[in-house]
Amino acid sequence: MKEFFNKIGAFFSSDWFKAVAVAIVVGLFAVWYGAWWSLIVALPLIYDIYVGHNIRRFHERMSERYGWWRVAWAVWCSLVFAVVVGCIANMLLFRWEFPFIITLVVCLAFALWSELKSMTKAYEWVYGWVNAIIFATVVATLIQTYWFQMYVIPTGSMESTLLAGDYILVNKVKYGPRVPMTPLSFPFVHNTMPMNDTKPSFSTVWERSYRRLAGTGQVERGDVVVFNFPEGDTVVMEMPATSYYELLREKQLGATVAERRKRLAEDYTIAVRPMDKKENYIKRCVAMPGDTLQIINGTVFTNGVEEAYVPKRQYIYYNDYTSRPLKMGIDNLTGEYLEMPVTDDELGAYADTTRYRLHKIGGAVYGSALIPHKEGIKPFWTLDDMGPIWVPKAGGVIELTEDNMAMYGRCIEVYEQRLVERKDDGIYIDGQLATTYTFLMDYYFMMGDNRHGSLDSRFWGFVPEDHIVGKASYIWFSVDPAGTGVRWDRIFTSIE
Numbered sequence: 001m002k003e004f005f006n007k008i009g010a011f012f013s014s015d016w017f018k019a020v021a022v023a024i025v026v027g028l029f030a031v032w033y034g035a036w037w038s039l040i041v042a043l044p045l046i047y048d049i050y051v052g053h054n055i056r057r058f059h060e061r062m063s064e065r066y067g068w069w070r071v072a073w074a075v076w077c078s079l080v081f082a083v084v085v086g087c088i089a090n091m092l093l094f095r096w097e098f099p100f101i102i103t104l105v106v107c108l109a110f111a112l113w114s115e116l117k118s119m120t121k122a123y124e125w126v127y128g129w130v131n132a133i134i135f136a137t138v139v140a141t142l143i144q145t146y147w148f149q150m151y152v153i154p155t156g157s158m159e160s161t162l163l164a165g166d167y168i169l170v171n172k173v174k175y176g177p178r179v180p181m182t183p184l185s186f187p188f189v190h191n192t193m194p195m196n197d198t199k200p201s202f203s204t205v206w207e208r209s210y211r212r213l214a215g216t217g218q219v220e221r222g223d224v225v226v227f228n229f230p231e232g233d234t235v236v237m238e239m240p241a242t243s244y245y246e247l248l249r250e251k252q253l254g255a256t257v258a259e260r261r262k263r264l265a266e267d268y269t270i271a272v273r274p275m276d277k278k279e280n281y282i283k284r285c286v287a288m289p290g291d292t293l294q295i296i297n298g299t300v301f302t303n304g305v306e307e308a309y310v311p312k313r314q315y316i317y318y319n320d321y322t323s324r325p326l327k328m329g330i331d332n333l334t335g336e337y338l339e340m341p342v343t344d345d346e347l348g349a350y351a352d353t354t355r356y357r358l359h360k361i362g363g364a365v366y367g368s369a370l371i372p373h374k375e376g377i378k379p380f381w382t383l384d385d386m387g388p389i390w391v392p393k394a395g396g397v398i399e400l401t402e403d404n405m406a407m408y409g410r411c412i413e414v415y416e417q418r419l420v421e422r423k424d425d426g427i428y429i430d431g432q433l434a435t436t437y438t439f440l441m442d443y444y445f446m447m448g449d450n451r452h453g454s455l456d457s458r459f460w461g462f463v464p465e466d467h468i469v470g471k472a473s474y475i476w477f478s479v480d481p482a483g484t485g486v487r488w489d490r491i492f493t494s495i496e
Contacts, residue, residue, distance in 0.1 A: 015051050016050075016051060019046055019047055019049075019050035019051050022046050023042075023043055023047075026042050026046065027039055027042075027043070029146075032214065033179075033213060034213075070116075071116070074112060074115035074116050075112065077127070078111035079108065080134070081107060081108075081126075081127060081130055082104050082105075082107035082111055083104070084130045084133055084134065085107045085126070085130065086100065086104040086107045088133075089103050089107075090103055091194045091195060110123075111123070111127075137187050137188075140187075141187050141188075144188075145172075146172060146173075146177040147172060147173055147177070148169055148170060148172055148173070148470070148473075149170050149172065150167060150168070150169060150170070151168050151170055151226060151280060151282070151472075152165070152166070152168075153165065153166040153167075153282065156450055156453055157282075157283070157448035157449075157450050157454035157455065158224070158284070158449045158450060158454070159312075159314050159449065159453070160314050160450075161224065161284075161310070161312045161313075161449045161495065161496070162224070162449075162472070162475070162495065163478065163480075163487070164481050165478055165479045165480055165481045166475050166477075166478045166490060167475065167476055167477040167479075168282075168472050168474065168475050168476070168495065169472075169473050169474045169475075169476050170226045170470040170471065170473065171470050171471045171472075172469065172470040174215055174216055174217050174471040175212075175215045175217065175219055175468055175470060175471060176214055176215030177212070177213050177215070177470075178210070178211070178212050178213075178276065178466070178469065179208065179212070179213065180208070180276060181207055181208050181209070181274060181275055181276045182203075182204060182206075182208075182274045182276055182277055183206060183208065184202060184203040184204075184205060184206050185202040185277075186201040186202070190277065190279075190280065191273055191277040191278075197237070197240075198237050198269060200271070200277075202274075202277055207274060210275070210466040219288070219444060219468060219471075220285070220288075221285055221286065221287070221288050221291075221302065221307075221308075222284065222285065222286075222307070222308050222310075223284070223285045223471055224282065224283070224284050224285075224471065224472040224495050225282070225283065225285050225444070225446065225463075225468060225469075225470075225471060225472065226281070226282045226469040226470050226471070226472055227282075227283075227463050227467045227468050227469055228275060228279070228281070228467040228469065229278050229279045229280070229281045229460075229467075230278075230410075230415070230460060230461065230462070230463055230467055231245050231246075231460045232273060232278030233272065233273055233274075233275070233414070234272055235270070235271045235273060235279075236264060236268045236270060237269040237271050238268050238269060239268070243459075243460060244270075245460070246459075246460075247260070247264060248261060248264070275466065275467065278467070280469060282472055283446035283447055283448050283456050283457075284310070284446065284447055284448070284449055285444050285446055286300050286302065286445055286446065287300075287302050287389075287391045287444065287445035288302075288391065288393075288444065289391055289392065289393030289394065289443055289465075290390075290391065290393040290396060291390075291391045292304075292388050292389070292391070293387055293388065293389045293390075293445050294386070294388040294389070295384060295385060295386040295387055295458075296384075297385065298315060298384040298451060311496070312449060313449045313451065314450045314451065314453075315451050315452055316452040316453065383451065383452060383458060384451075389407070391443055391444065391445050391462060392411055392441075392442075392462060393439060393442050394439055394440060394441055394465075395438060395439065396439050397436050397437065397438050398436065398437055398439075399435065399436055400427045400429075400434055400435055400436060400437055405420075405422075405427065407461075410461060411439070411443060411461070411462060411464070412429070412437060415441065415464040415466075416440050416441060418430055419431065441464050441465050441466065442464075443462035443465070444457075444462065444463045444465075444468075445457045445462060446463050472495045473494065473495060474492065474493065474494055475490050475491065475492070475493050475494075475495060476491065476492060477491055478490035478491060
């Protein structure tokens with residue numbers, strides 16, 4: 001029996017088994033990616049790394065025979081060493097300014113001297129860790145790019161479904177992973193460098209068009225979805241949580257949009273980000289492409305049907321009567337009643353009483369990019385009463401009017417990158433007079449479960465399909481940002 005298990009262990013540790021296993025994984029990924037032709041190079045290379053070792057022997061012969069080869073190899077190894085060690089040192093010690101260059105030079109000099117003169121045990125030990133870090137970085141980057149990724153919830157817009165401080169796992173395979181559009185990026189960060197919120201972590205020297213690999217399903221109504229913030233292409237770095245386009249509607253910054261834009265550029269730091277580097281948002285999909293959505297007294301209807309029950313959906317209510325304290329509704333210091341969050345589950349405790357009547361607090365949607373607020377066009381919409389709104393879908397056709405352009409103009413001009421001109425005789429698209437428009441992409445209407453405390457599609461409009469990142473699946477860790485500790489009851493719970 002022992003001999004049998006020894007043979008099994010020897011089989012799984014053999015070079016041939018490793019080569020075949022890696023070849024299968026690489027082959028499946030290449031077919032999924034649509035780059036099967038890459039196997040012409042990848043498969044022979046995998047065979048040589050694990051079985052043939054011809055490249056290693058060639059390198060050894062060249063290093064023994066030619067001094068220039070050894071120097072070139074030493075320079076390459078030193079550069080790799082300097083970049084990895086220098087980046088780690090700066091993340092721990094500096095803020096990615098001039099000291100980073102000094103660190104790189106010092107690390108490069110030390111590594112080059114060690115490669116050419118004295119291969120010390122300390123250098124070999126560190127370089128072993130450098131190789132391990134590179135391998136782990138490549139594997140982890142592939143996993144978080146194409147399979148799943150971790151996110152932390154920063155705000156309460158999804159309360160009580162998700163709380164600030166929840167660490168969630170986002171499934172990218174569900175909707176199909178998006179191929180990186182800005183490949184030249186520092187690993188494990190999104191759009192800014194560690195310890196420096198103003199320095200971009202990416203380069204736009206090489207950019208690719210939108211492409212999504214095959215997934216196991218599609219976005220469905222009711223899914224909790226992570227996506228790139230549609231208005232996040234331009235960011236005021238001093239106010240990253242505020243939409244740049246919302247600021248452009250602030251009349252105190254200037255009489256015209258041009259004046260406000262100039263004022264923001266002069267007084268603040270403006271950053272422009274590609275699509276996949278916009279901030280990540282998480283909301284619930286309440287309307288699909290082609291749906292007609294309407295919100296009546298806080299309840300969402302799609303195509304005339306009330307949305308499915310969301311157990312932890314949350315509103316803000318106020319109480320008509322104050323003759324008796326209401327749970328969580330009174331300030332212990334002042335004795336005054338507060339606006340209080342009440343979930344659908346909690347509402348049942350108060351809905352049947354006549355003494356304590358609760359009413360939703362749904363304010364007006366001011367300065368919205370989605371909603372036209374021109375007098376005479378529509379009644380003034382609020383967070384609780386809005387619509388009907390048709391959600392664009394690929395192939396869907398709308399009649400082009402000033403009303404429609406107020407609602408769908410950003411989809412046409414920005415997301416679908418069409419040149420729109422408004423002239424006396426009508427609306428021109430790409431230089432041609434147009435009375436209708438056919439959408440190229442699907443769009444979604446997203447809302448937070450904290451219905452009166454969420455910045456969502458009611459404010460900034462539709463989410464294009466190319467902005468979708470993945471489906472929020474599980475909470476794998478949770479800690480209260482207020483400092484009360486770990487929320488053990490939320491760990492390893494599914495997101496519904």
